[in-house]
Amino acid sequence: MITVEELRVDFRRGEDILNAVAGITFHVTAGESYGLVGESGSGKSSVLLALSGLAKEWSGTIQIAGETPTERRSMDFCRSVQMVFQDPFGSLHPKHTVDSILSEPLSIHGLGDISDRVSAALTEIGLDQSFRFRYPHQLSGGQRQRIAIARALILAPKVILLDEPTSALDVSVQAEILNLLSDIRDRRGLTFVLVSHDLAVVAHMCSRFGVMHLGELVEEMTVERLRTGEPEHPFTRQLIAAARGYEPATS
């Protein structure tokens, strides 16, 4: 479903060129959930930007749902690949109601039965119809993230790119959103690429993941191996140790 080969992403600001992703390769098969874990500045989000066609400068090969993302995304591309962003406060238009947020992609793509589809989308993400004419500021963080997920689902894509979808949420709300995402994936047979700094979230959601560090994919492993074996790369080991919490240096 997704092929990424020798992907390099650069950001240019004036004379400065920042190399965010330094040539990485990975493959994701249809129906698989693949995780990218790493710290801030590791390039994990830049990979998603390139996959979604939002990065301006990249080189290498990307094939996603049979297409190569370009800066001007084709209608077909939008119907097969959608993204959910980290910050549900920033990713929804503050002056649009839930109804117009969910209707817009449908009308752009000239799809009919808009009202029925919006109502079905709300049901699918576990919100009742009373939410339909609310504005984002009238929703909690978890509810907003549900709306962002509904918007990503409304064109019935094959691939969903998730950029830290629960890092702005409380743990109990995170659990609800992760459950919702797993249910939707199983029901629709979706392919996920999930980016997170939280190894536990990646281990919970994905079957396989790559560890990114300073723009490189330093290690790729299955979650099964994470649970049974010792990772090879020292950085992966550091991540696992840090996930356990704080350990006094000497005891």
Place this chain on the structure above:
Amino acid sequence: MLIVENLRIQFPTAAGVVEAVQDVSFSVGREKLGIVGESGSGKTMTGRALMRLVPAPGLVTARRMSLEGIDLLSASERQMRAIRGRRLAMVLQDSRYALNPVMPVGQQIAEVSQTHTGANAKQAQHRTLEMLEAVHIRDPERVQRVYPHELSGGMGQRVMIAMMLCAEPDYLILDEPTSALDATTRVQVLAVLDELISRRGMGVIFISHDLNLVASFCDRVSVMFAGRIVEHCVASELHLATHPYSRGLLAALPRIHDHQSRLPVMVRDPAWGAASDGAA
């Protein structure tokens, strides 16, 4: 000792009085007390009440709130200025709002040393660089000259920790001090904090939503829900917590080493937020 008994914080609003914190009691000696809870549980307000920084129109009442015998409830604003920073300091959560946006960060840190430790400008600058280095800021010379908007979230948090540690307070309230830091940096910054805390014999209140972190960093933990402390426990035994809210929080955490197809979702019981007899 920092002693709080029956702390209550209310906010009068057009729709009635909001009870932000109710009947909260705890004491902190030379130890690390963790306060965990989700957004809106009242943990930050509890910290602010100790600093007497609850924003208007918040109303703070308590049977007792004292720091080493000083009554914090009746202290004058003048007395509070002498207490804040030197005796009791708080690292606020969001560096974007907590720092002065029009002053280079180095100058803001130096100001703390000059105000509270009587250092001269040169000593204060030296101390600033030392503290920035201590919190693992790579290029302190450069960073001290930048303005807050030029810092990343993680750098901002470290700057604020450096600033509060400059005055070497007796008691330190840390409000989500490492939430914007990467896991591996977090461990380093906590090690620096831990070392300073034990060397100076500080008392610490560590406010966080991160259960694993609090359980591993603190000595004792209080779990807050809807403005009340629902459970006190020894930090290393947090996994044995008995209150259904604490249990729910623990269960909702995804785990690296076990496979679960779904995460247990918490069903909140309104009774948890109601007054319980005796237990406080």
